[in-house]
Amino acid sequence: MRVLDLFSGIGNFSLGLERAGGFRTVGFCEIEPFARRVLEKHWPDVPCSHDVLQREFTPGEADVVCGGFPCQDVSQAGGGAGLAGSRSGLWWELLRAIRVVRPLYALVENVAALLDRGMGTVVGDLAEIGYDAQWHCIPASSVGAEHHRDRVWIVSHPDEEHGETRVGILPYDEGTLQQAHHRNRASVWLASTLPPPRVADGSTAWLDRRERTEVLGNSVVPQIPEIIGRAIMQQVYIHGEADMKAIIRWPGGEKVIEGAELGDPRVKEELDRLAELRVQDVTLEFQSEFLV
16 A cells, blocks of 8 residues: 655654555655655655645545644643644645545544644544544553653544445554554564663664654654554455555565465465575565555
């Protein structure tokens, strides 16, 4: 699924979705130079727009539009202007992207204070353009992070009149979160998603400490987009929305497995074969051709 990642920060939204499998980021939009450097380092081939106000969107350019729009005017630490503020008011640029692109899914993140400072407007705006929504407050601590960071996560999709209603996308149950907690405690890059002083050398190790603090403080915890991404892919398979294929590449070779699913034994067999041959630099990508 093609992902358009707005208000991208250091790309943790995309990182989580890509870890879920079946997602590929096709565009970023980020104004901060520090964060843009991180995106360029880790996604050198993905274009990054500088200013969302100047970004022109195209119908059908992505299957997923995601973004954590600025929270300063919504946050309890802010001035309380809410969506009327110049920064959090950029919500309407994210809405513009959803309205024009018409993705299968729109993923939105913000501070939990949005529930009291604009949630009705956000959900109402989505409804006006034909999108239904589900939401939950999911703290970073639920997936193993050593800080609370409570955030509201919104998953939006075309409503019954404009598409097929998708029920139960947000997997906010203790079992799912505990599995993510257990899996990510062993993740080699979990430490790089936590604010200093506990930041280990990872995705932003080449930035100085102040820059790392700034970009990490504004980023999402990617374990949660990963969980949401896995739930979305389950829905894709259940509703037959996509014909998936796996592409395995290595230096001098490529194999395409049509009709592949996540965990497909044919994919594992080929990866095992390449491992036995000690082939290096093997990559695996899932691609979707949508049937809707």
